[in-house]
Amino acid sequence: MKKPHFIIKNKFQKRRELYSDILTPIILKDVCERVTGCRDYTYEFNDTGYNEGRLAIIKYKGRTNFISFSEDRVMGRNSSFQSFPTALVRYHQEENKNKKIFFYFLPSSGNYETPYFKFIYRLMKTAGVEFLNEDDFLTSRIHFFTAVDDIITSRDMNRGRNRSNQSTYLTRGSDNTIQIYGKTYGASKYETTLLCLALSKIATTGIELYEIREGNLRILPAPAREVINNLGTIKIISTDLTMERREFEENDSLRSPRYIFNILERLGPKKCSFCNCEIPQLVEGAHIWPVADIKRESNLSQAQKLEKAIDGNNGIWLCQNHHKLLDFHILTISNEGELKIQSNLDEISSDFIKDITTTNQIPDTVLTSQFVGYLEKRNRAFQDSHYQILI
Numbered sequence: 001m002k003k004p005h006f007i008i009k010n011k012f013q014k015r016r017e018l019y020s021d022i023l024t025p026i027i028l029k030d031v032c033e034r035v036t037g038c039r040d041y042t043y044e045f046n047d048t049g050y051n052e053g054r055l056a057i058i059k060y061k062g063r064t065n066f067i068s069f070s071e072d073r074v075m076g077r078n079s080s081f082q083s084f085p086t087a088l089v090r091y092h093q094e095e096n097k098n099k100k101i102f103f104y105f106l107p108s109s110g111n112y113e114t115p116y117f118k119f120i121y122r123l124m125k126t127a128g129v130e131f132l133n134e135d136d137f138l139t140s141r142i143h144f145f146t147a148v149d150d151i152i153t154s155r156d157m158n159r160g161r162n163r164s165n166q167s168t169y170l171t172r173g174s175d176n177t178i179q180i181y182g183k184t185y186g187a188s189k190y191e192t193t194l195l196c197l198a199l200s201k202i203a204t205t206g207i208e209l210y211e212i213r214e215g216n217l218r219i220l221p222a223p224a225r226e227v228i229n230n231l232g233t234i235k236i237i238s239t240d241l242t243m244e245r246r247e248f249e250e251n252d253s254l255r256s257p258r259y260i261f262n263i264l265e266r267l268g269p270k271k272c273s274f275c276n277c278e279i280p281q282l283v284e285g286a287h288i289w290p291v292a293d294i295k296r297e298s299n300l301s302q303a304q305k306l307e308k309a310i311d312g313n314n315g316i317w318l319c320q321n322h323h324k325l326l327d328f329h330i331l332t333i334s335n336e337g338e339l340k341i342q343s344n345l346d347e348i349s350s351d352f353i354k355d356i357t358t359t360n361q362i363p364d365t366v367l368t369s370q371f372v373g374y375l376e377k378r379n380r381a382f383q384d385s386h387y388q389i390l391i
């Protein structure tokens with residue numbers, strides 16, 4: 001009978017070494033035994049092209065096995081997992097239906113178990129990856145996610161301090177859709193791809209991927225985009241502002257993924273600023289300077305108006321109750337960030353609002369100078385004397 005056969009592209013894209021230097025006979029034998037049960041194997045290191053995905057392929061008994069290897073050097077959180085989604089995409093592209101994908105830890109001096117790495121391992125397992133040697137390298141077993149909301153919560157907990165470096169956001173829309181807001185270039189595209197492939201395994205509701213484009217920067221790489229499209233469970237929506245321009249022309253409200261993305265970047269996950277409600281289906285982006293008022297501003301060009309309408313500084317997260325109360329001017333925010341209520345409101349309504357509102361001051365983190373600028377524009381038309389401090 002034929003022995004298992006390794007096919008490995010030998011060249012790195014950015015390093016001088018070769019994969020044959022790293023994937024020693026001892027490692028290949030161990031991988032082969034764990035994947036196929038056989039100790040003997042044949043192999044070829046192929047010098048054409050680069051090895052994308054830190055990948056080896058073993059063909060054996062009609063099955064194509066993809067094995068992606070961990071980094072063998074200490075890497076930062078953004079670069080450590082850039083290869084794996086490429087391997088996963090390659091696996092999905094494989095036409096042989098009899099296929100499996102594995103992950104193998106290589107010895108390295110780095111920490112294998114940072115909270116972020118553990119989050120990524122769980123996503124990988126959810127996406128269908130088998131870990132070949134986790135017991136040798138990790139102190140606790142990796143559990144796959146069983147519910148989308150666990151992924152959303154874990155994603156929020158593992159967000160880097162510098163939000164702009166971690167520009168994939170996962171949340172739900174008011175219709176319960178799972179929404180992925182992802183920059184589709186740079187390091188974020190790898191995380192976006194992995195999130196999509198993991199979510200599609202366990203989601204029971206629709207998934208929308210909003211591709212956040214910037215100028216001519218690339219959309220998700222074509223192979224990843226095609227694989228995500230072929231899953232049939234994820235709707236890819238490009239946000240090149242075409243939708244926003246049309247909406248802005250036609251409506252006084254603005255349905256804009258770009259605006260939501262900008263608020264996510266500014267404030268983090270959805271959480272009502274007035275009551276701390278974190279149920280994403282109930283929390284919306286609320287304009288401070290309303291879209292209708294922006295449209296009436298005579299000394300701004302159309303492009304400048306749209307810019308104001310989608311500016312993350314021109315918004316806060318509010319639950320549906322508080323959003324309506326603000327829109328109808330039953331509640332207002334002073335230029336100093338104090339939350340105020342209409343003075344002549346009946347007592348029952350007033351008591352209800354006090355019950356559901358947990359603060360009377362917008363936190364300093366939200367109250368940037370740009371935000372205050374929008375407050376001043378909003379409040380131009382209002383008499384502060386008609387409102388009083390809550391509580």
Ligand SMILES: [Zn+2]
Nearest residue numbers: 272275319322
């Ligand atoms: Zn609220």
